[in-house]
Amino acid sequence: MSNAFIALGTNIEPREEHFNQAIESLKTYSSIHIVQMSSIYETKPVGYTEQADFLNMVVQVQTDFTPFELLDICQQIEQQLGRKRTIRFGPRSIDLDVLLFNNNTIDTETLTIPHPRMHERAFVLIPLQEIEPNLKFKGASLKEWLNQLSKKDVEDVRIYKKAQR
Ligand SMILES: Nc1ncnc2c1ncn2[C@@H]1O[C@H](COP(=O)(O)OP(=O)(O)OP(=O)(O)O)[C@@H](O)[C@H]1O
Ligand SMILES: Nc1nc2c(c(=O)[nH]1)N=C(CO)CN2
Numbered sequence: 461m462s463n464a465f466i467a468l469g470t471n472i473e474p475r476e477e478h479f480n481q482a483i484e485s486l487k488t489y490s491s492i493h494i495v496q497m498s499s500i501y502e503t504k505p506v507g508y509t510e511q512a513d514f515l516n517m518v519v520q521v522q523t524d525f526t527p528f529e530l531l532d533i534c535q536q537i538e539q540q541l542g543r544k545r546t547i548r549f550g551p552r553s554i555d556l557d558v559l560l561f562n563n564n565t566i567d568t569e570t571l572t573i574p575h576p577r578m579h580e581r582a583f584v585l586i587p588l589q590e591i592e593p594n595l596k597f598k599g600a601s602l603k604e605w606l607n608q609l610s611k612k613d614v615e616d617v618r619i620y621k622k623a624q625r
Contacts, residue, residue, distance in 0.1 A: 461522045463495075464530060465559040465592070467575070467584050471505065471514040472553045476621070478541055479515060482554050485537045491524040492533070498587035499623040504616035506581065511551045515620060518559070518587040527561040531571050534558060559584065560597060574598060579605045582613040590623075 466486075470478040479500065486492050498518045505511045523530060534556035541554040559575045566573040574597045578584045588595065589602040596602075606614065 461524060462527075462562050464521050464523060464527070464561045465588060466519050466521060466530075466534065467516065467555075467557045467559050467578070467587075468519065469514050469516045469555040469557075469583070470553060471512045471551050475515045476500070478554045479517065481541055482537050482556060483519065485540065486519070486521065486533070489523075489525075489533065492530075493522045494519055495522055496520040496591040497623055498590045499619055500621040501583065501587055501617050502620040503583040503618070506583065506613075506616075508548070514583065516583040516587060516617070518584065518591060520591055527558060527564060527566055527573055528571060530561070531558050557584075559588065560595075580609070582606065582609050582617045585609075586614070586617045 468479055468482055472478070483494070483497070486494060496519065500515050500517045503514045503516050505514060525533065537556055538554055557575050557578075558571070558573060559578050561573050564573050575584075579598060585602050585606050589606070593602065
């Protein structure tokens with residue numbers, strides 16, 4: 461069994477429903493077990509700022525799939541939920557990014573692990589820190605990566621719905 465973290469993002473309504481459907485779709489695979497889910501955070505758009513606020517969260521899964529198979533499943537779920545690719549970093553009904561897969565480093569045309577932009581995204585690091593506070597990647601802890609970000613980036617990530625534990 462491998463251990464992986466997947467980041468979810470949405471900024472098209474019904475946002476929470478998109479998360480619910482994506483998680484239900486992940487659960488339909490007998491080779492994917494959801495181990496932990498973060499709270500849901502409401503976050504200011506990063507990159508392309510003229511768009512609605514996002515909901516973001518991170519889930520930890522155990523899986524028998526390869527990283528490439530897991531990426532493929534994430535992309536199938538995006539398609540099912542009507543993801544359209546128009547503006548880069550623009551609005552989306554759902555985005556599922558594979559953040560980490562065991563301690564693997566992968567650098568191919570279609571898949572990069574660790575996710576190439578995760579270390580600069582408070583909307584990823586904060587939910588990840590909630591469920592796996594001691595995690596390290598690319599030689600630094602989540603706290604160290606977060607300390608590199610601006611105060612505003614961190615403040616722009618707010619709890620929207622606390623996880624039930
Ligand atoms: N770790 C990864 N997780 C998801 N997609 C990845 C990863 N590494 C590379 N990719 C590639 O990135 C491509 C673009 O992904 P996508 O359209 O979701 O980008 P985006 O959501 O607009 O931006 P970002 O990748 O910064 O979140 C995908 O087709 C996929 O092949
Ligand atoms: N707050 C926030 N901003 C973003 C997000 C996201 O998920 N949340 N995703 C992006 C492209 O992947 C671009 N900008």
